[in-house]
Amino acid sequence: MTEKEMLELLIKEVIEVKTKVNGIELHLENVTDKNIQTVAEGHLDLSRKLDDALKVENEKELLII
Numbered sequence: 001m002t003e004k005e006m007l008e009l010l011i012k013e014v015i016e017v018k019t020k021v022n023g024i025e026l027h028l029e030n031v032t033d034k035n036i037q038t039v040a041e042g043h044l045d046l047s048r049k050l051d052d053a054l055k056v057e058n059e060k061e062l063l064i065i
Helices: 003-064
Strands: none
Touching: none
């Protein structure tokens, strides 16, 4: 195998690796973004529930006074 053939083979392999890395990056980005959105939505729901619970507690305290 000549040096030119070896270089061409290496270039093809690098291109394949780049393509695979790009695919992995996109997959990770999509999965991570979706999971972050899910966690954020859950946090928002919990925050609303806490606010509602605190509101009820405040109303109870006002009624006691």
